[in-house]
Amino acid sequence: MRPQDINILIACEYSGNVREAFRAQGFNAISCDLLPTERPGPHIQGDVLEVIADQKLITPGGSGFHAMVAHPPCTYLSTSGIHWNTHVPGRKEKIPPRERAKLTEQALDFARALMDANIPHIALENPQSIISTRIRPKDQCIQPWQFGHPESKATWLWLKNLPLLRPTNVLPLPSVGYWENQTPSGQNKIGPSAERWKMRAKTYDGIATAMATQWGAYLTSVQAGQTFPRPPVKARSKGQCPRPSRR
Numbered sequence: 316m317r318p319q320d321i322n323i324l325i326a327c328e329y330s331g332n333v334r335e336a337f338r339a340q341g342f343n344a345i346s347c348d349l350l351p352t353e354r355p356g357p358h359i360q361g362d363v364l365e366v367i368a369d370q371k372l373i374t375p376g377g378s379g380f381h382a383m384v385a386h387p388p389c390t391y392l393s394t395s396g397i398h399w400n401t402h403v404p405g406r407k408e409k410i411p412p413r414e415r416a417k418l419t420e421q422a423l424d425f426a427r428a429l430m431d432a433n434i435p436h437i438a439l440e441n442p443q444s445i446i447s448t449r450i451r452p453k454d455q456c457i458q459p460w461q462f463g464h465p466e467s468k469a470t471w472l473w474l475k476n477l478p479l480l481r482p483t484n485v486l487p488l489p490s491v492g493y494w495e496n497q498t499p500s501g502q503n504k505i506g507p508s509a510e511r512w513k514m515r516a517k518t519y520d521g522i523a524t525a526m527a528t529q530w531g532a533y534l535t536s537v538q539a540g541q542t543f544p545r546p547p548v549k550a551r552s553k554g555q556c557p558r559p560s561r562r
């Protein structure tokens with residue numbers, strides 16, 4: 316099967332970064348988000364669960380999506396978010412605990428629906444998240460500094476029928492002892508603003524390119540009926556987070 320015949324849904328993506336990385340490799344990639352796309356390209360603005368339910372109507376020849384890369388919201392799933400929203404004095408907690416618990420369960424239901432979607436190959440990405448304890452353990456932890464960006468942001472991946480991502484350009488920790496997106500104490504540098512979540516949620520270009528080239532090659536070989544030369548994900552990963560070497 317040619318890349319252009321392989322349909323890939325990039326779920327919960329407004330930036331267009333992963334979509335355009337797959338399209339650059341020739342795949343028929345389309346993104347979906349409640350928000351409009353930031354970069355011009357094939358995008359459905361709406362609920363991704365409806366898009367998945369209607370996939371036969373949306374895809375060429377009714378063939379459905381062959382693969383999905385999903386970036387569900389982490390607001391009620393990230394372990395750090397849960398921690399600072401409930402325990403750290405001085406941080407504003409605007410949502411009462413009972414409502415927050417309900418929103419957490421809804422967020423888990425959404426992640427579960429994406430992981431269980433009727434699509435043969437699925438990658439779901441989130442920061443350190445209760446998905447691992449409430450749904451299933453992560454398969455891999457990656458960092459932007461493994462893909463050419465001198466920044467730290469532990470990103471967890473849950474993979475169905477996809478290989479682990481291989482680092483493409485591993486950078487050492489700068490001699491100052493912290494990454495370019497961090498303060499000396501290791502906090503994220505981006506100050507509070509309405510756009511903060513957007514800046515932090517965007518997929519790094521280096522990671523998007525690695526997904527498109529490595530998973531794209533895997534999907535092409537699987538669709539062509541070839542055996543992919545890498546062992547299955549479970550055999551090689553315990554999901555540990557990588558540690559940087561020092562400069």
Ligand SMILES: C[S@@+](CC[C@H](N)C(=O)[O-])C[C@H]1O[C@@H](n2cnc3c(N)ncnc32)[C@H](O)[C@@H]1O
Binds near residue numbers: 328329331350516
């Ligand atoms: C953490 S952000 C992911 C951003 C992504 N990494 C990117 O580069 O655009 C989560 C996104 O999920 C979207 N979202 C939330 N619920 C959704 C739904 N039911 N259907 C489609 N998108 C949804 C939000 O609008 C938000 O843009």
